[in-house]
Amino acid sequence: MEATAASPSRSDLKARRRRSSTLTGRDRMWLWLMVGIPAFLHIALVWVPAGLTVALSFSEWDNLAPLSDISATGFRNYWIIFTIFESDLFGALFNNFVLIIWLTVCSAVGMLFAYLLDKNVRGSSIYQSIYYFPVVLSLAVVGFIWKSTMFSRDRGLLNEIWPGGPVDFVGDGSKLFSFDIPFLDPALGLSKNFAALLVAMAWRHIGYIMVMYLAGLKAVDPSLREAAQIDGCNEWQSFRRVVFPSLRPINVIVVVITVIEALRAYDIIAALNEPRGTDVMGTLVTKSLLGEGGGRVGFGSAYGVVLLLLCLGFIIWYVTNHYRESDI
Amino acid sequence: MTKPTESSPKRRGAGLNRRDFMIGGTAALGGAALLASCGDDDDAAPAATTTTAAPTTTADTGPGSTTLGSNYSGEKNREALAAAVAATGVETMINTIDHNTYQENFNTYIQQPDDVVSWFAGYRMRAFASKGVLGDVSDVWSGLNGMSDGFRSASSGLDGKQYFVPFYFYPWAVHYRKSLFADNGYSIPTTWDEFKALCDTMQADGITPLSAANDGRWPQMGMFDMLNLRVNGYDYHVSLMGGNESWESAEVKNIFSTWSEILPYYQPAANGRTWEDGAGALREKETGMYLIGTFLTSQYTEQEVLDDIDFFLFPEVNPEHGQDAIEAPIDGFMMAASPDNETAAKALLGGMGSAPAIDAYIAVDPSVVAANSNADTSGYNALQQRSAEAVGSAKYIAQFLDRDTDPDFAANVAGVGIADFLGSPDSIDTILADIEAKKQTYDFE
Numbered sequence: 001m002e003a004t005a006a007s008p009s010r011s012d013l014k015a016r017r018r019r020s021s022t023l024t025g026r027d028r029m030w031l032w033l034m035v036g037i038p039a040f041l042h043i044a045l046v047w048v049p050a051g052l053t054v055a056l057s058f059s060e061w062d063n064l065a066p067l068s069d070i071s072a073t074g075f076r077n078y079w080i081i082f083t084i085f086e087s088d089l090f091g092a093l094f095n096n097f098v099l100i101i102w103l104t105v106c107s108a109v110g111m112l113f114a115y116l117l118d119k120n121v122r123g124s125s126i127y128q129s130i131y132y133f134p135v136v137l138s139l140a141v142v143g144f145i146w147k148s149t150m151f152s153r154d155r156g157l158l159n160e161i162w163p164g165g166p167v168d169f170v171g172d173g174s175k176l177f178s179f180d181i182p183f184l185d186p187a188l189g190l191s192k193n194f195a196a197l198l199v200a201m202a203w204r205h206i207g208y209i210m211v212m213y214l215a216g217l218k219a220v221d222p223s224l225r226e227a228a229q230i231d232g233c234n235e236w237q238s239f240r241r242v243v244f245p246s247l248r249p250i251n252v253i254v255v256v257i258t259v260i261e262a263l264r265a266y267d268i269i270a271a272l273n274e275p276r277g278t279d280v281m282g283t284l285v286t287k288s289l290l291g292e293g294g295g296r297v298g299f300g301s302a303y304g305v306v307l308l309l310l311c312l313g314f315i316i317w318y319v320t321n322h323y324r325e326s327d328i
Numbered sequence: 329m330t331k332p333t334e335s336s337p338k339r340r341g342a343g344l345n346r347r348d349f350m351i352g353g354t355a356a357l358g359g360a361a362l363l364a365s366c367g368d369d370d371d372a373a374p375a376a377t378t379t380t381a382a383p384t385t386t387a388d389t390g391p392g393s394t395t396l397g398s399n400y401s402g403e404k405n406r407e408a409l410a411a412a413v414a415a416t417g418v419e420t421m422i423n424t425i426d427h428n429t430y431q432e433n434f435n436t437y438i439q440q441p442d443d444v445v446s447w448f449a450g451y452r453m454r455a456f457a458s459k460g461v462l463g464d465v466s467d468v469w470s471g472l473n474g475m476s477d478g479f480r481s482a483s484s485g486l487d488g489k490q491y492f493v494p495f496y497f498y499p500w501a502v503h504y505r506k507s508l509f510a511d512n513g514y515s516i517p518t519t520w521d522e523f524k525a526l527c528d529t530m531q532a533d534g535i536t537p538l539s540a541a542n543d544g545r546w547p548q549m550g551m552f553d554m555l556n557l558r559v560n561g562y563d564y565h566v567s568l569m570g571g572n573e574s575w576e577s578a579e580v581k582n583i584f585s586t587w588s589e590i591l592p593y594y595q596p597a598a599n600g601r602t603w604e605d606g607a608g609a610l611r612e613k614e615t616g617m618y619l620i621g622t623f624l625t626s627q628y629t630e631q632e633v634l635d636d637i638d639f640f641l642f643p644e645v646n647p648e649h650g651q652d653a654i655e656a657p658i659d660g661f662m663m664a665a666s667p668d669n670e671t672a673a674k675a676l677l678g679g680m681g682s683a684p685a686i687d688a689y690i691a692v693d694p695s696v697v698a699a700n701s702n703a704d705t706s707g708y709n710a711l712q713q714r715s716a717e718a719v720g721s722a723k724y725i726a727q728f729l730d731r732d733t734d735p736d737f738a739a740n741v742a743g744v745g746i747a748d749f750l751g752s753p754d755s756i757d758t759i760l761a762d763i764e765a766k767k768q769t770y771d772f773e
Contacts (some may be wrong), residue, residue: 063435064459084765153597154605171600173751273544276747287740295736
């Protein structure tokens with residue numbers, strides 16, 4: 001820039017201003033298009049429907065009558081799901097909560113697998129393929145496979161080898177453990193069939209996370225580890241102090257994936273025909289909105305809003321965290 | 329194809345708005361919901377289109393062509409339906425959608441349907457008729473011969489007009505293998521005590537008396553219905569389904585206490601078993617009896633097994649009601665509120681309600697019984713004859729829990745309660761209180 005002024009800070013400002021003003025009209029148009037089109041699509045396809053869902057949750061509509069027949073009901077839908085359908089709602093919320101914890105554990109296992117495979121174990125590519133294989137299947141397909149070949153009480157492989165006779169992995173909604181919560185009618189707890197589902201989900205999630213960490217580990221500068229070794233770090237210390245911190249970008253992505261997977265869980269449960277005890281927020285929403293009954297739009301929307309608030313909480317945390325990081 | 333479009337564009341436009349609105353709404357909150365709601369349309373995953381050409385002689389003078397939305401997605405059913413449509417002589421494009429997908433998305437589909445759509449009789453039809461999305465087919469009915477009054481009332485909306493043309497039905501009854509009964513000297517029970525005594529004998533012989541499935545939470549609705557019909561009678565059943573009775577009443581508790589008496593004879597862990605696995609157990613003679621619809625036989629391919637299957641009516645529990653009621657869901661067809669070609673649609677409906685169409689259907693798929701009494705019964709197999717007799721002699725015909733009441737209530741409240749009862753029969757009082765509380769949030773028709 002040829003314009004140099006007395007104070008460097010002012011010159012900086014000036015340069016910046018000049019740079020932006022040097023954008024031609026054509027550049028500016030492209031800029032607007034490139035920002036505008038995605039923003040428009042995002043608002044139109046995500047936030048407008050989300051807003052409508054919130055609006056619908058305060059109304060009653062059967063999804064058939066003309067739009068003018070939608071009647072406002074205030075907080076009635078919320079009152080109903082929090083007081084009368086509370087065993088469904090809190091059961092589902094609890095299951096989503098369990099999923100967050102469980103998938104986090106699976107993510108840790110995936111990281112461990114990746115770390116071990118990265119050590120160039122003999123036949124590591126074979127292990128890699130085996131662990132990664134389930135990831136190419138959609139969770140719905142995973143559900144079908146496990147239901148018929150593993151869980152089935154009459155024909156399932158797991159039941160053939162299970163000590164103490166066959167177990168109803170699909171239908172047994174009784175609780176493995178439960179605890180009472182004051183002011184809440186049903187005891188919350190982990191049902192047996194949901195625990196079985198967790199195993200099927202782990203089968204896929206571990207491989208998924210493993211691949212992400214494998215990619216991350218390949219990018220870690222080997223000289224860092226060498227340096228750590230020379231400085232006398234043992235395996236754990238070098239992982240904890242050197243490798244893990246350098247995987248930070250991957251960790252952020254994995255946390256996001258894990259939480260999103262846990263909150264949006266739906267397909268594997270739907271594939272199992274949503275047995276009692278396995279409901280999550282996703283299945284509650286669709287049960288009222290779709291399905292043959294399908295006539296309780298306001299009701300399903302209220303479930304949806306609860307899920308939306310959960311997701312928003314996480315998104316806000318993530319966005320603030322992410323921006324703080326990039327400031328540093 | 330000519331498409332007269334007098335009044336349809338407006339309606340279709342309105343439907344589109346609502347639908348897009350809904351799809352968007354669900355998409356924001358769950359990608360999976362979007363997937364499911366996309367499945368409703370013509371582009372649903374396992375969809376297929378078959379055109380049945382009319383005989384050329386009628387093509388010029390006939391009513392033109394129409395479209396038929398079909399949930400006859402099994403290979404055999406699809407073939408049979410095409411034969412039936414061909415028999416009507418109306419040029420029809422058949423849009424086949426996977427059976428479950430069709431049902432799950434019917435609410436959305438019916439807003440932009442084909443001219444003629446396949447569906448079920450009873451409350452399930454009435455709910456849509458009262459919302460104004462179906463066309464009045466009373467004039468088709470005036471041209472139908474061989475339909476009983478029972479079928480007419482099952483096809484009528486609350487306004488007394490007909491919105492449905494019955495095609496066939498299939499009864500629910502207790503199925504068994506004749507050879508198993510003959511080899512062990514079992515006789516058919518007609519009363520509750522005989523039934524329980526037979527179960528005891530079977531258990532002593534090392535046979536699980538009753539196949540029990542409830543995956544999907546509908547198979548045991550059949551047991552609930554039968555017990556209610558036997559214990560409390562048809563009128564009470566209709567009243568309960570209509571939302572007019574308390575689920576905490578002595579009558580309903582009585583259903584479940586009667587039910588508890590036979591739970592020890594059930595295959596264990598019914599909630600996780602598919603009805604197909606229950607059918608497998610009956611075939612292998614691991615179980616002795618199975619309360620299910622006659623569609624059971626579609627699970628069996630070996631002729632030897634098929635010939636060995638018979639059924640008996642659910643035994644009498646309360647002498648006041650005897651065995652006077654049977655559950656026999658009716659499948660048939662309805663017309664869209666504003667079809668593209670109403671003349672052809674009504675011609676198709678009239679044809680489907682007549683004997684030649686159902687004869688052509690049954691020639692391919694003999695697991696059902698014709699609704700039209702003029703149909704040719706000479707080719708019926710033994711089971712079909714028994715089905716026709718059983719329904720013909722019944723004083724009352726119920727549809728099915730999810731066809732006789734609000735389908736959302738049936739699926740999300742009653743069905744859930746029944747599954748919970750099977751999981752822990754002791755907590756029935758809590759379960760019924762929960763059902764009753766939830767029932768209060770529904771508006772029955």
